[in-house]
Amino acid sequence: MRSAFVNQLFVVPVTLAGYLGCYHARPEYFHGLSSSACVWNFILLHSILWAIFILEVYPRFICPLRSLPAPKGGYPLVGYGFSRFRKPVGSDHLQFIRDVPNNGLIRYRGFWNQNNVLLVSAEALAEVLVKRPYDFRKRLLPSFGFRSIKELHPLFWRKSAKLVQCMEADLFQNSEKGTEAITDINFWSTKVTLDMIGVAALGRDFNTLEKSDDILVQSYEEILDPTPGKLAMFILSSYQLTSLTRFIPGKVEKRFKLATATLREICMKFLQEKKSLMSNSQSISTDVLAKLIEMNEFADIELVDQLLTFIAAGHETTSSTFAWVIYHLARHPDIQSRLREELRTYVKPNDLENDTVDISSLLEGLPLLNGVINESLRLFPTVPLTMRTPAKPTTLIGLLKLGVQHQKFSILSVGLIPPQKKPNNTGGADNNYSIMTFLHGPHTCIGQGFAKGELRALTANVVAAFEIAMAYPENNPIPAGLITTKPEGGMWVKLKRVEALN
Numbered sequence: 001m002r003s004a005f006v007n008q009l010f011v012v013p014v015t016l017a018g019y020l021g022c023y024h025a026r027p028e029y030f031h032g033l034s035s036s037a038c039v040w041n042f043i044l045l046h047s048i049l050w051a052i053f054i055l056e057v058y059p060r061f062i063c064p065l066r067s068l069p070a071p072k073g074g075y076p077l078v079g080y081g082f083s084r085f086r087k088p089v090g091s092d093h094l095q096f097i098r099d100v101p102n103n104g105l106i107r108y109r110g111f112w113n114q115n116n117v118l119l120v121s122a123e124a125l126a127e128v129l130v131k132r133p134y135d136f137r138k139r140l141l142p143s144f145g146f147r148s149i150k151e152l153h154p155l156f157w158r159k160s161a162k163l164v165q166c167m168e169a170d171l172f173q174n175s176e177k178g179t180e181a182i183t184d185i186n187f188w189s190t191k192v193t194l195d196m197i198g199v200a201a202l203g204r205d206f207n208t209l210e211k212s213d214d215i216l217v218q219s220y221e222e223i224l225d226p227t228p229g230k231l232a233m234f235i236l237s238s239y240q241l242t243s244l245t246r247f248i249p250g251k252v253e254k255r256f257k258l259a260t261a262t263l264r265e266i267c268m269k270f271l272q273e274k275k276s277l278m279s280n281s282q283s284i285s286t287d288v289l290a291k292l293i294e295m296n297e298f299a300d301i302e303l304v305d306q307l308l309t310f311i312a313a314g315h316e317t318t319s320s321t322f323a324w325v326i327y328h329l330a331r332h333p334d335i336q337s338r339l340r341e342e343l344r345t346y347v348k349p350n351d352l353e354n355d356t357v358d359i360s361s362l363l364e365g366l367p368l369l370n371g372v373i374n375e376s377l378r379l380f381p382t383v384p385l386t387m388r389t390p391a392k393p394t395t396l397i398g399l400l401k402l403g404v405q406h407q408k409f410s411i412l413s414v415g416l417i418p419p420q421k422k423p424n425n426t427g428g429a430d431n432n433y434s435i436m437t438f439l440h441g442p443h444t445c446i447g448q449g450f451a452k453g454e455l456r457a458l459t460a461n462v463v464a465a466f467e468i469a470m471a472y473p474e475n476n477p478i479p480a481g482l483i484t485t486k487p488e489g490g491m492w493v494k495l496k497r498v499e500a501l502n
């Protein structure tokens, strides 16, 4: 509000001067005009000058970000605004990093020439990601802590083994199908990760590996299915134009709201059932929801919000990452064979039958398994871009001072950091900010340990059971999507059966 007021101080005198100048130059045009017509003329002139000020003068000559190095080009008025929707997501930003010499910050124009900052150096990322204004997350942390995630590992393992069983049954059971089969691994990973998060976070087995008629799953599919209407809705909402979403054809907004309301209703009912089950039973549940209920710190409505967030944030992200893990292994058969050997050496089928074996530590201790997963997370982050808006006046690595009078701007972090060194636990990175897949500090993804646990179990089981190659090696799958990315058109691989671990 205040910055708009300060900006008006520039424009109103200019409008006034322009108006008076016109009056003196061509008084004949003003004779006989009513006072309301004069006011309307003034408003019209002011609006035109205001638009010129906002779109051209402010970003180019006043905005404090103008001094930062910027890429050349971009479209008139929209600059690089559409870069956010480019495929692969983040590729323009990566190009800026490569092309524009900088000291840690790069500026690029977005919609209506609004200046955005791309954080490039570890120092800049650290400054922006170091603080967090609210502490809601603190109350969630224990449910995602080391011990809680460790308890979930047997579940991750069981579901991964079930995935292999279902794939075998579907792809190879019929002897006519032979020993090789082509399948979309993304189709399977979507199912198995939904089943994992269902049991681990909600204590509910959707069992989509065997069936897909769960009402909650169907409602999520209705919301997340990326139709052009939903894309339009997302773009409008991203630019605070939610009031326009109701004009999108096909009643997209109405259907979206209906599906969201249905989801909330189902989750609330599910929560009530779970609470009554827990109060009538002595058995201890390991799922995240049970732990949140036990803490007794959340209102029911907050718990429903959390349930919806867990499924949305934790399902497609992990499922797509697993598809990219498989992609890398298919493209690097040598690493795939070494990984299979590592699994055969260290993971004994009998160990897994034995309750005393700590699956979580066993898998965490396998260097190649973890290296492959970390490298896939680094090279194909499923949340490649995140936006931040400063809530109050701030500085950035001594290069910028931003006061309240300045236009709001977005900060953007990219999770696509070159260069590749060797696949180990850090991906060869020399600082924490070289891998931004889960962000950092107080903004880190709360489900990082959860996701890595799932990925270890899935990769170990699938690699041990199948030899993997790309089904159509000449096609390179593209990471596409709006908020999270997934391989466009699926991840088609050719599988050959080898002897499974268990």
Ligand code: HEM
Residues within 6 Å of the ligand: 137, 197, 201, 309, 310, 313, 314, 315, 317, 318, 321, 381, 382, 383, 386, 387, 437, 438, 439, 443, 444, 445, 446, 447, 448, 450, 451
């Ligand atoms: C490979 C898988 C995953 C990736 C790449 C990923 C990435 C991210 C990123 C980048 C953020 C920060 C977004 C932002 O602040 O703008 C985030 C937040 C979050 N993630 Fe994940 N995530 C993954 C898996 C999961 C899983 C499995 C869960 C839950 C079981 C989960 C739950 C959450 C939640 C609740 C938040 C919000 C946390 C907060 O606001 O403090 N994520 N994730």
